[in-house]
Amino acid sequence: MQYRSMRSALVVGGIVAAAMMVAGSLQAKPVTYKLPPEVAKLKPGPNLDVAAANCIGCHSADYIQTQPEGPKFKKDFWTAEVNKMIKVYGAPIDEADVGKIVDYLTAAY
Ligand code: HEC
Numbered sequence: 001m002q003y004r005s006m007r008s009a010l011v012v013g014g015i016v017a018a019a020m021m022v023a024g025s026l027q028a029k030p031v032t033y034k035l036p037p038e039v040a041k042l043k044p045g046p047n048l049d050v051a052a053a054n055c056i057g058c059h060s061a062d063y064i065q066t067q068p069e070g071p072k073f074k075k076d077f078w079t080a081e082v083n084k085m086i087k088v089y090g091a092p093i094d095e096a097d098v099g100k101i102v103d104y105l106t107a108a109y
Contacts, residue, residue, distance in 0.1 A: 041065065045108030047100040054093045054101060055085075064109065078105035 034040075039052045041061035055064060067081075079102050085091040086098075093101070 043108040045104050047104040048108070050097050050100045051104045054091065054097060058085075058089065058091065064105065067109065074109070075102060075106045078102045078109070081105070 038056045038061050042048060042052055042056070042064065055061075067077075079098075082093065082098055082101050082105070086093050
């Protein structure tokens with residue numbers, strides 16, 4: 001009898017603890033901002049927000065991630081790449097954002 005009531009107390013305790021954990025994670029939600037998966041795939045860097053707004057609408061961040069480019073002429077490469085997205089693929093990128101995106105890509109990749 002004694003054993004039984006101990007057991008049910010443990011079960012109830014476990015349920016309460018689980019409920020508290022759920023409540024805790026619900027509460028934490030507004031505080032911890034999680035980036036959408038595609039944005040999170042972009043490396044952190046200056047103007048990440050501008051790049052994220054312009055560069056993952058048509059294809060995944062993998063396109064940027066997998067460019068086999070060394071440190072040489074990086075900026076030229078990314079300038080050409082961004083202009084290609086605009087001219088060849090019709091990406092609606094604001095002229096004023098091109099420099100910011102190139103700076104981001106050059107710094108982060
Ligand atoms: C209007 C749609 C569109 C937008 C916006 C766009 N791209 Fe692309 N991107 C494409 C297409 C289409 C391809 C070619 C896909 C293929 O070959 O399968 C491509 C390919 C690429 C590639 C692979 C290499 C290459 O030249 O084909 C890279 C790198 C790339 N994009 C980077 C970017 C970056 C950086 C941005 C933001 C400045 C961007 N893209 C925005 C459409 C877009």
